Amino acid sequence: MSLIQLRGATKVYRVGEQEIRALDGVDLDIAEGDFVSIIGPSGSGKSTLMHLIGCLDTPSGGSMVVGGQDLSRATADDLSRMRSREIGFVFQSFNLLPRLDVVGNVELPLIYANVPAKERRRRAEEAAKSVGLGDRLANRPSQLSGGQCQRVAIARALVNNPRILLGDEPTGNLDSATGETVLGLLGELNRAGKTVVLVTHDPGIAARSRRVIELRDGKIVGEGRP
Amino acid sequence: MALRIGLGEIASHKFRSFLSMLGVVLGVSSLIATMALTRGIEEGMRTFMQQMGGLELVSVVPNEPGGLMFEFANLSPGRTLRDAVALKGAAGLVSHASPELEHPAVVSRGDGGGGERRRARGVFPDHFVIGMHGLEAGRFLTDLDVDRGTRCVVLGSSVASQLFPGTPVADVVGRTVRIGDSPFTVVGVLKLQEREEQARARKAGRKVPTYRWDPFRQKNESVLIPFSTMFHEFRSGDRSENATPALPGAPAKAEGAPNSMESIRLDTLTVRIGDLRHFRAALLQIRAVLDLTHRGVDDYDLETREDWFDRVESSVRAARLSGGLISAISLIVGGIGIMNIMLASISERVREIGIRLAVGARPRDIFRQILVESMLISFIGGMIGIVASLGLIEVLKLISPTENVPVLTLDGILFSVAFAVFAGLVSGIHPALKASRLDPITALRYE
Ligand SMILES: Nc1ncnc2c1ncn2[C@@H]1O[C@H](COP(=O)(O)OP(=O)(O)O)[C@@H](O)[C@H]1O
């Protein structure tokens, strides 16, 4: 079975009387070690799909299995455990805690995985160094550039050694040069064995992945291999 | 871990945290102060009661016999010397008995000077123990004095100094005083009895405080002579108030017949119980003996200090309760303050909570974190409250009467802080629940 498997997955939002089918019967298989790009116009359901894969949300219908866990039957604690062990999520807006320094932000997932303090610090520093932030360990997000912030977020996503790395437009807030280094980093991680799923608007970026999936109105309308 | 996060959170919002602590600070300091205050009152009461005379004393007082007994009231001889003898002999739990006769008279020096109206009392040696007296000079009355009916007198401290001002007490012993017209030889002078603060002030050379109600005054104004001397000298002329049918074997007395020492009605009868642990049993024994000597007529009642102590204790308890209640209310208000600030801080931190959830925090981790923060705030507030209470107690010491100096106790401090932390816990539950129920995606989107 593939690492990520969706069968007729739907996500329905209800806003007053109106029903919004953000995802409408999605079938998708992603194998371990794959590098997948998801493209599509704004509002097509890309983020919704990423949230489902990232175990931040559960589908309204259909079946969905991530890393062996059946998400249609998962409790809040199951989802937390999945996010803590299996998934690293990189957001467009970095989502760092402003009051913590680089090490503090990177070690956050380890706190909730009950890793002892010393070990936590060692692994956080190691992860920060691996994304090229070895000389910025004590800086706070406000003292870092956008590219550096996103690298902190990647280090945080990596620190628990998850199998799946997700990025929802991770370069959307970066200029193209820094975006390039961030993408280079993700490519490297994929080569090192991580399964990477990215949402992007940029066809150039999509072209670097192994699979491109196109969404429209909550449905997969096309799939290709660049 | 939650502790460290909580401390960081408090440290980074010092002013806000302080504001939310304020209520707890006030609550804890007033709670500690109230407890110290009531403890002080309690302690004051207790030393006072100790000085006053212990729980061991039981007064036998006359009482209107109730119901049917009224018809038979005349059967009873009333409180007499026989009661005292019987109690001491037959009630094993009674260690001392002090029957007393009184006689109001002018007491003056041998030369007739310094006369003042006093209440002379005829007593037995047991009176010394029951009155909790001490001797300043000379000796107390002995069994021999009572047997022989000697003309000896023991003076209370203030009587001695009033009659013989400036004379050392040792020299007062041996002098003559007159009770009415009869001369008596002073054989002893009793120790001055006073409250602790009075003694302290006297020692320090300060002005000795006086009290409107001074329970020691009567003791210091004692004029004590042997019971038998009292009877023969001053009271043998008394007529008995009613015909007292004789006890079996005793000669009958006609109405208005002169009293004997055995049958004269006592003015007071006080007994002392040897062992407080058997207080209840002792009361039963006393009743059993007196029922016999009074021929089953319940024309007496037993008055114990316990009733009085109970009243004092219950009023102290009431003071403690109302003080505690006020402080508890301020702590609850403090708790509500914490709750408000925690709720505000949560809506400020929705995004942070979203981030923590996204990286793997479980709802219960969030719950615990908010709860720990709220408890930390109240704990730190409690600590500040302790410091504040120390100041508050100093102020209270200045304004409270000397006998009720507030007493700070560890119990009080621990209880107050524990209560504060509990208030923090309770007021943290709602915000913590609210925070832990946030949906990660909604929380992450929150601006
Ligand atoms: N929490 C929500 N409540 C209601 N509608 C939502 C919510 N989240 C997303 N949607 C709707 O679902 C659709 C898909 O959104 P999204 O997945 O964010 O699209 P994309 O990321 O591709 O721009 C949109 O029409 C959006 O308005």
Ligand SMILES: [Mg+2]
């Ligand atoms: Mg989106």
